Amino acid sequence: MISRLLPIDKFVPQAVVDSVQSIDLKALKESGVKALIFDVDNTLIPYDDRSVKPWHTTLFESLKALELQTIMLTNNHHKDVSNFAEKLATPIIMAANKPLKTGYKKALKALQLAPSEVIMVGDQFMTDLYGASRVGMATILVRPIRRKSEKWYTKILRRLERRMKSKVGRQYPALKKAFDEIHDV
Numbered sequence: 559m560i561s562r563l564l565p566i567d568k569f570v571p572q573a574v575v576d577s578v579q580s581i582d583l584k585a586l587k588e589s590g591v592k593a594l595i596f597d598v599d600n601t602l603i604p605y606d607d608r609s610v611k612p613w614h615t616t617l618f619e620s621l622k623a624l625e626l627q628t629i630m631l632t633n634n635h636h637k638d639v640s641n642f643a644e645k646l647a648t649p650i651i652m653a654a655n656k657p658l659k660t661g662y663k664k665a666l667k668a669l670q671l672a673p674s675e676v677i678m679v680g681d682q683f684m685t686d687l688y689g690a691s692r693v694g695m696a697t698i699l700v701r702p703i704r705r706k707s708e709k710w711y712t713k714i715l716r717r718l719e720r721r722m723k724s725k726v727g728r729q730y731p732a733l734k735k736a737f738d739e740i741h742d743v
């Protein structure tokens with residue numbers, strides 16, 4: 559099984575949160591974080607509603623006020639996703655092929671920052687967390703916004719994710735609790 563071959567330390571998030579809105583941006587800023595890289599699908603918007611909500615605007619305004627840079631990193635290549643980023647005046651790297659390192663490196667280059675200064679925010683272990691950890695970036699795992707509309711390939715990754723999650727949970731009891739309570743996918 560592929561999950562046996564994957565290193566467990568690449569799947570350990572720094573925090574597990576209910577939604578992007580629950581991230582303590584001030585605390586991140588104080589800890590030295592200079593930028594956030596956001597996954598898009600099911601982290602910022604669900605597949606079945608691509609509109610910008612007031613909370614998105616508030617969030618990106620708060621980030622700006624704190625002088626935290628932002629960029630979106632997605633495997634998606636559709637126009638609705640680039641439109642979403644554009645409406646929030648945030649740069650986006652599309653068709654990023656997460657968990658390959660290429661997209662993350664591109665993002666770091668665009669931000670002109672080192673991996674230790676950036677945090678990846680996403681809803682998936684196998685793409686968001688694994689890819690970010692491979693380039694030495696810390697991660698925040700969020701509960702997926704709406705799972706019902708997930709694509710078939712995401713459903714396959716979720717199966718693998720469940721195996722990795724239970725491995726990580728066995729080693730880190732506090733994370734097991736957070737996975738059970740928040741990221742019960």
Ligand SMILES: [Mg+2]
Nearest residue numbers: 597599600681
């Ligand atoms: Mg996602």
